């Protein structure tokens with residue numbers, strides 16, 4: 001779209017993430033139980049233009065958002081993962097790959113090795129299917145990046161459930177320290 005620059009798309013994406021994952025009430029929005037909101041309502045409440053919304057959804061490096069027609073025929077949007085507000089994404093448990101990865105800041109590693117990975121304010125711990133992606137996630141933090149390897153196969157055998165979001169992020173409740181690789 002002519003006239004919409006990259007910075008504008010990034011800032012819209014951040015604002016949409018905030019509203020669809022964490023604080024819908026800040027725009028007077030209510031998400032349904034699965035996190036959806038009608039596109040028309042979303043556009044009216046945010047004053048985001050339709051073309052801009054389509055650009056953010058289609059152009060997003062991580063496919064953070066899903067737009068689809070609901071069972072009632074109404075077009076709707078939600079965030080694919082990352083919520084802090086309670087939503088049921090309706091994901092089915094899946095068998096994970098043998099190894100998964102978690103990128104984080106070096107300062108957090110001692111604490112993570114002591115108590116495991118916890119989900120903090122989010123619904124799940126987020127894990128990546130490959131090292132490069134995990135490294136990018138960790139690089140959001142200040143300072144050196146550490147990529148931890150998670151023995152997902154052993155966790156799965158022990159009964160831990162794994163889910164995969166629509167954009168390929170692996171999700172689980174918590175990773176106990178015994179499933180992390182030792183340095």
Ligand code: HQG
Pocket residue numbers: 062064082103104105108111112115116117118119120121122125126127137138141169
């Ligand atoms: C750390 C982005 C100390 C954890 C990314 C992380 C991802 C601990 C931070 C998604 C800890 C939480 C999620 C413990 C975990 N002690 N630190 N016991 N357990 N931590 O942002 O995984 O751009 O909530 O290592 O791409 O970094 O939003 O999680 O550093 O997919 O779409 O606590 O967010 O996606 O940080 O990132 P976050 P995350 P979006």
